[in-house]
Amino acid sequence: MPPFTSYSQLYRGAVETLTQAGIANARHEALWILEDALGIPRLQLYANPGMPVDAEVCQRAVALFQRRALHEPLQYVIGTQDFFGLDFFVQPGVLIPRPETELLVEEAIGLLGADARPVILDIGTGSGCLAISLAVNLPGAVIIASDKSVSALHLARVNAMRHGVAQRILWVAGDLLSHLLSGNLAGKVTAIIANLPYISHAEWEHLSPDVKDFEPRLALDGGPDGLDVYRRLLDESPGLVSSKGFILMEVGVGQADLLCREPSLTNAFKVVKIRPDSQGIPRVVCVQRRLV
Numbered sequence: 482m483p484p485f486t487s488y489s490q491l492y493r494g495a496v497e498t499l500t501q502a503g504i505a506n507a508r509h510e511a512l513w514i515l516e517d518a519l520g521i522p523r524l525q526l527y528a529n530p531g532m533p534v535d536a537e538v539c540q541r542a543v544a545l546f547q548r549r550a551l552h553e554p555l556q557y558v559i560g561t562q563d564f565f566g567l568d569f570f571v572q573p574g575v576l577i578p579r580p581e582t583e584l585l586v587e588e589a590i591g592l593l594g595a596d597a598r599p600v601i602l603d604i605g606t607g608s609g610c611l612a613i614s615l616a617v618n619l620p621g622a623v624i625i626a627s628d629k630s631v632s633a634l635h636l637a638r639v640n641a642m643r644h645g646v647a648q649r650i651l652w653v654a655g656d657l658l659s660h661l662l663s664g665n666l667a668g669k670v671t672a673i674i675a676n677l678p679y680i681s682h683a684e685w686e687h688l689s690p691d692v693k694d695f696e697p698r699l700a701l702d703g704g705p706d707g708l709d710v711y712r713r714l715l716d717e718s719p720g721l722v723s724s725k726g727f728i729l730m731e732v733g734v735g736q737a738d739l740l741c742r743e744p745s746l747t748n749a750f751k752v753v754k755i756r757p758d759s760q761g762i763p764r765v766v767c768v769q770r771r772l773v
């Protein structure tokens with residue numbers, strides 16, 4: 482892209498670059514990126530199309546457009562994503578929060594809202610979007626957030642500081658629940674909230690390049706049928722979840738029924754709800770610990 486001297490030139494150049502790269506929503510995305518690079522709201526940009534752009538800002542904006550033209554997700558390019566009404570920092574190496582995952586928060590608030598001091602475990606916290614939304618909306622909750630990825634935990638903590646709840650969340654690195662089973666949490670967890678990897682190997686082949694080439698495989702790959710990580714979670718959970726406590730899990734297309742028939746689920750838990758998303762896909766599976 483050549484150097485541009487005004488905002489409107491920069492905008493036109495960006496739309497052309499993004500359109501040529503096959504970005505569907507080129508005009509809209511060009512504006513998002515410009516707002517971010519210039520640090521100016523779009524209304525101000527609309528009002529002053531001839532506004533001069535200095536060389537350094539122009540270079541920064543062009544670098545962002547070029548990243549997007551290579552199909553890096555827009556959220557990584559601008560560095561943020563909204564989730565449950567809160568703004569989260571996102572960065573390569575950590576999954577971008579998805580709108581359907583907000584259903585997990587709604588269900589958790591519905592189940593735990595009346596509990597004065599629920600103990601909530603967010604397994605696979607990623608950007609921290611679940612743990613942080615729950616901390617903000619359930620002020621009495623004790624929250625533990627865990628992930629195998631240390632860079633995800635670092636980003637989650639930064640997001641928690643941004644929303645003033647970092648001190649209310651205990652951050653732990655580890656593989657699923659193994660590192661928590663020997664502590665004093667045994668039998669005390671009111672609810673496990675999990676959006677663990679659930680992409681099957683067949684689906685992996687059809688993921689868009691924006692996802693497959695840029696988002697972390699650790700956050701997505703759930704094994705041959707997508708349920709390997711959830712099977713392990715269900716095997717390890719009975720020792721932690723309290724009598725009548727819950728596990729809330731996000732799943733993909735066609736997986737809710739399969740998961741509900743898993744022996745590791747039926748032996749210790751009963752299904753209390755399956756919540757569809759806005760497209761009618763059964764998305765959230767809520768199970769309750771049988772009396773022990």
Ligand SMILES: C[S@@+](CC[C@H](N)C(=O)[O-])C[C@H]1O[C@@H](n2cnc3c(N)ncnc32)[C@H](O)[C@@H]1O
Nearest residue numbers: 576578605606607628629630656657676678700
């Ligand atoms: C689908 S992402 C969800 C991230 C975030 N909770 C959200 O909803 O946006 C799954 C997360 O689980 C983590 N993860 C994958 N396997 C794990 C394991 N065995 N133990 C702990 N965390 C794991 C990944 O690092 C990733 O952050």
